[in-house]
Amino acid sequence: MSTPQNDLLLRAAKGLPVERSPVWLMRQAGRILPEYRAVRASLSGFKELVETPERAAEVTLQPVDILGVDAAIIFSDILVIPEAMGLSYEMVEKRGPHFPQTIRSEADLKGIRIAEPESLNYVYEAIRITLKGLDGRVPLIGFAGAPFTLLCYMVEGGGSKTFSTARKMLMQRPDLAHHLLEMITQSSIAYLKAQVDAGVHLLQIFDSWAGILSPDTYRKFSIPYLEKICRALDSTVPITLFAKGAHFSYSDLAALPCHTIGVDWNSPPDEVRQRVGPDRSLQGNLDPAVLYASGKEIAEQTRSMLRAFGKNRYIANLGHGVYPDTSPEAVKIFVETVKTFQHD
Amino acid sequence: MSTPQNDLLLRAAKGLPVERSPVWLMRQAGRILPEYRAVRASLSGFKELVETPERAAEVTLQPVDILGVDAAIIFSDILVIPEAMGLSYEMVEKRGPHFPQTIRSEADLKGIRIAEPESLNYVYEAIRITLKGLDGRVPLIGFAGAPFTLLCYMVEGGGSKTFSTARKMLMQRPDLAHHLLEMITQSSIAYLKAQVDAGVHLLQIFDSWAGILSPDTYRKFSIPYLEKICRALDSTVPITLFAKGAHFSYSDLAALPCHTIGVDWNSPPDEVRQRVGPDRSLQGNLDPAVLYASGKEIAEQTRSMLRAFGKNRYIANLGHGVYPDTSPEAVKIFVETVKTFQHD
Numbered sequence: 118m119s120t121p122q123n124d125l126l127l128r129a130a131k132g133l134p135v136e137r138s139p140v141w142l143m144r145q146a147g148r149i150l151p152e153y154r155a156v157r158a159s160l161s162g163f164k165e166l167v168e169t170p171e172r173a174a175e176v177t178l179q180p181v182d183i184l185g186v187d188a189a190i191i192f193s194d195i196l197v198i199p200e201a202m203g204l205s206y207e208m209v210e211k212r213g214p215h216f217p218q219t220i221r222s223e224a225d226l227k228g229i230r231i232a233e234p235e236s237l238n239y240v241y242e243a244i245r246i247t248l249k250g251l252d253g254r255v256p257l258i259g260f261a262g263a264p265f266t267l268l269c270y271m272v273e274g275g276g277s278k279t280f281s282t283a284r285k286m287l288m289q290r291p292d293l294a295h296h297l298l299e300m301i302t303q304s305s306i307a308y309l310k311a312q313v314d315a316g317v318h319l320l321q322i323f324d325s326w327a328g329i330l331s332p333d334t335y336r337k338f339s340i341p342y343l344e345k346i347c348r349a350l351d352s353t354v355p356i357t358l359f360a361k362g363a364h365f366s367y368s369d370l371a372a373l374p375c376h377t378i379g380v381d382w383n384s385p386p387d388e389v390r391q392r393v394g395p396d397r398s399l400q401g402n403l404d405p406a407v408l409y410a411s412g413k414e415i416a417e418q419t420r421s422m423l424r425a426f427g428k429n430r431y432i433a434n435l436g437h438g439v440y441p442d443t444s445p446e447a448v449k450i451f452v453e454t455v456k457t458f459q460h461d
Numbered sequence: 462m463s464t465p466q467n468d469l470l471l472r473a474a475k476g477l478p479v480e481r482s483p484v485w486l487m488r489q490a491g492r493i494l495p496e497y498r499a500v501r502a503s504l505s506g507f508k509e510l511v512e513t514p515e516r517a518a519e520v521t522l523q524p525v526d527i528l529g530v531d532a533a534i535i536f537s538d539i540l541v542i543p544e545a546m547g548l549s550y551e552m553v554e555k556r557g558p559h560f561p562q563t564i565r566s567e568a569d570l571k572g573i574r575i576a577e578p579e580s581l582n583y584v585y586e587a588i589r590i591t592l593k594g595l596d597g598r599v600p601l602i603g604f605a606g607a608p609f610t611l612l613c614y615m616v617e618g619g620g621s622k623t624f625s626t627a628r629k630m631l632m633q634r635p636d637l638a639h640h641l642l643e644m645i646t647q648s649s650i651a652y653l654k655a656q657v658d659a660g661v662h663l664l665q666i667f668d669s670w671a672g673i674l675s676p677d678t679y680r681k682f683s684i685p686y687l688e689k690i691c692r693a694l695d696s697t698v699p700i701t702l703f704a705k706g707a708h709f710s711y712s713d714l715a716a717l718p719c720h721t722i723g724v725d726w727n728s729p730p731d732e733v734r735q736r737v738g739p740d741r742s743l744q745g746n747l748d749p750a751v752l753y754a755s756g757k758e759i760a761e762q763t764r765s766m767l768r769a770f771g772k773n774r775y776i777a778n779l780g781h782g783v784y785p786d787t788s789p790e791a792v793k794i795f796v797e798t799v800k801t802f803q804h805d
Contacts, residue, residue: 278622281784284750288758328706331726331748331780362672364708365727382675383709404675406628414632436675440625 123255126188127318129432130355130376130398138423138431139187140455141258142448144438145180146192149445152179163208167194168239174246181255183445185452188256188319191247191312193240195262195323198304199271201232206270219274220297221286232304234311241315248316259317261309263324263360264301264346265339268294271301280329287338294338302342306349313353320350321357321379328362335360340369347374357400361437367392382436386425399426402436408447409440415447419454428460467599470532471662473776474699474720474742482767482775483531484799485602486792488782489524490536493789496523507552511538512583518590525599527789529796532600532663535591535656537584539606539667542648543615545576550614563618564641565630576648578655585659592660603661605653607668607704608645608690609683612638615645624673631682638682646686650693657697664694665701665723672706679704684713691718701744705781711736726780730769743770746780752791753784759791763798772804 120127125139147153153176160166167173177192196206196214206214220226247257270276272283287294309320324339339360347356351374358370359379370378371393380389380401389399407418423433433455439448464471469483491497497520504510511517521536540550540558550558564570591601614620616627631638653664668683683704691700695718702714703723714722715737724733724745733743751762767777777799783792 276622278620279749279784281750281753281786284748285753288750288754328727332729334748334750362706362727365729383672383706385676385709404628404678405623406625406632406678409625409629410632440623442625 119253121251121253121256121318123187126256126258126432127355129430130319130357132376132396132398132430135428137458138426138428138433138455140433140452141186141188141190142180142184142435142439142451143190145184145186145448146176146190147439148441149439149443149448150179150183151445152176152183163194167192167197170239170242170246173239173243174250177243177247177257178250181251184448185456186255188258189247189251190258190260190321191240191244191317193243193260195260195267195325196270197237197240198232198261198301198308199267201236201308202300202304203229204271213276214270216270216274220271220293221282223293226293226296226300229300231300232308234307237308237311240308241311244312244315244317256318257316258319258321259309259312259315260321260323261305261346263322263327263339264298264305264342265330265335266324266326267301267305268297268338269326269329271297280326284329284334287334291337298338298342302345306346309346309350310353313350317354319355319357320353321359322346324358324360324363326362327360327366328364330363332365335363335366336369340366340373343370344373359400368394371397377432379434380436386422390426395430398430398432400432400434402434403451405435405437405440405443408435408443408451410447412447412450415450416454419451420458423455423458424460463597465595465597465600465662467531470600470602470776471699473774474663474701476720476740476742476774479772481802482770482772482777482799484777484796485530485532485534486524486528486779486783486795487534489528489530489792490520490534491783492785493783493787493792494523494527495789496520496527507538511536511541514583514586514590517583517587518594521587521591521601522594525595528792529800530599532602533591533595534602534604534665535584535588535661537587537604539604539611539669540614541581541584542576542605542645542652543611545580545652546644546648547573548615557620558614560614560618564615564637567637570637570640570644573644575644576652578651581652581655584652585655588656588659588661600662601660602663602665603653603656603659604665604667605649605690607666607671607683607702608642608649608686609674609679610668610670611645611649612641612682613670613673615641624670628673628678631678635681642682642686646689650690653690653694654697657694661698663699663701664697665703666690668702668704668707670706671704671710672708674707676709679707679710680713684710684717687714688717703744712738715741721776723778724780730766734770739774742774742776744776744778746778747795749779749781749784749787752779752787752795756791756794759794760798763795764802767799767802768804
């Protein structure tokens with residue numbers, strides 16, 4: 118793995134000096150770009166795009182070329198792991214993922230397996246094609262879902278406001294939950310290692326549903342598995358942990374062997390920095406809805422965010438994925454504001 | 462309005478001495494009780510139940526009789542205010558509320574009005590019938606949705622994970638948003654005053670979607686309207702503000718002329734107390750999913766919660782509404798644990 122020409126992201130993650138803050142956006146490869154929608158429309162569906170390396174690489178490169186971001190993130194889905202474990206999903210237009218089968222019992226658990234990393238070869242192939250297309254310009258980010266978030270989908274069977282069925286398992290069958298979490302963790306470690314072998318420069322773990330747990334429950338059912346993943350990958354590439362909505366978890370996350378903590382837009386930067394301490398980088402946290410505002414307002418709020426986080430140990434991003442109906446022009450203003458900002 | 466025999470809730474809200482903490486549950490009148498489901502099944506739908514005072518009073522009284530809680534909360538819905546403003550809704554089974562018409566423009570705003578409080582006479586009538594049924598046993602809580610949360614539904618047209626359409630209005634047409642918020646606020650003040658006139662002993666304002674905003678946006682689009690409501694009702698009955706997910710807002714809420722701040726299960730009690738200060742009561746915050754656990758675990762976690770909040774200025778509750786598939790036996794264990802707990 119060679120260092121990209123623009124290695125701001127990697128230096129910021131490692132706490133090395135940077136000339137300016139790096140910037141990228143969660144979900145930057147996606148429906149905001151007409152170029153993405155054209156690729157998507159030429160295929161049968163979302164899953165065909167995920168599973169076709171040439172096309173996944175193509176949409177991964179689009180935001181680098183069009184938006185001028187400082188990193189690419191491989192186009193894929195966190196649900197490829199449940200699928201590789203034997204639980205396939207459908208992506209229902211405008212409704213989100215749906216699992217025809219779910220995990221609710223020992224018998225269900227016996228029907229799935231720890232994923233063979235080879236079953237996700239299409240992801241590593243997409244990574245290799247993307248790296249050729251990047252030609253060393255910017256780093257490529259690999260990712261996976263956090264074990265707890267994947268459990269939520271595998272038990273609940275789809276999205277939910279409360280994930281109360283998944284949380285019921287944590288309360289009634291913690292043994293089953295821990296068994297499933299361990300299987301997901303082992304699957305994810307092999308998958309992330311293979312992504313690193315294929316050449317990604319940084320890994321991000323998305324704990325998208327962290328915010329539905331209490332601090333105690335999060336400490337029991339998520340932190341230990343994030344720790345296993347971090348320890349297994351620690352000597353490879355920098356790791357970012359993003360536990361959306363889990364404001365109570367910042368100090369716990371910062372105690373793990375990771376490099377960067379993702380911050381959502383609910384959390385004031387100064388408070389997060391205080392909880393995380395000086396030895397981890399922070400990433401975030403503009404409210405994605407700010408990109409609906411005027412260019413002037415976007416630039417002002419972006420500068421305000423940059424001042425609040427400070428120059429060092431910081432990666433500019435939104436506080437969650439960019440909303441699909443955001444204008445690419447608004448995203449460009451966000452990116453350009455970060456790239457031209459000078460700290461006093 | 463006479464003081465109920467069991468006035469623990471009112472004393473706890475006012476910071477007066479109590480022998481033990483009062484306890485009730487958000488959504489206690491609802492699908493958890495077979496007795497509720499029987500009433501509901503005898504009617505055409507949810508809205509008929511809301512709009513039929515005798516039946517609404519009947520289900521309001523059920524949890525007092527069956528679960529032994531220290532307060533009743535009038536059975537109704539926060540969406541009666543949008544409806545009284547001219548925007549009617551449908552309650553779609555298993556999907557939630559749906560508004561056939563939404564507010565997106567000046568023209569849409571012209572189509573609605575500040576609600577005439579008389580149009581909600583069925584609620585005040587349900588309050589009067591309930592008070593007769595209570596016969597002075599426990600206090601009756603009245604409620605309304607916070608203006609920001611009602612705006613979310615009126616603009617979005619229904620539930621949403623992100624309410625990105627509503628948040629787009631805040632960013633692109635703050636003038637329209639403030640106009641709508643002001644209309645909702647005026648409607649709500651008259652409605653809450655009429656509830657007090659009908660005899661409720663305490664008011665709770667539910668800002669259910671507070672957690673989707675950034676601290677700055679919440680300060681602009683929610684706090685000022687909560688403040689108007691609190692000031693208008695300040696001299697009547699104690700007021701509880703519950704801003705779910707808005708952990709960043711505790712100190713702002715505590716600065717308003719209210720009595721109690723609701724706490725969700727993400728927020729550690731000691732941190733909330735520190736932000737709120739000593740002059741407001743706290744209400745919450747057991748994770749509703751804990752009621753899926755064993756009786757022993759429910760009792761342990763409830764005692765742990767009681768110790769963390771302390772005896773004074775505290776009202777025991779869940780951190781959000783009880784989940785519909787919770788066993789009434791589990792709820793009884795929660796209630797009994799609070800009622801028999803002795804602080805060291």
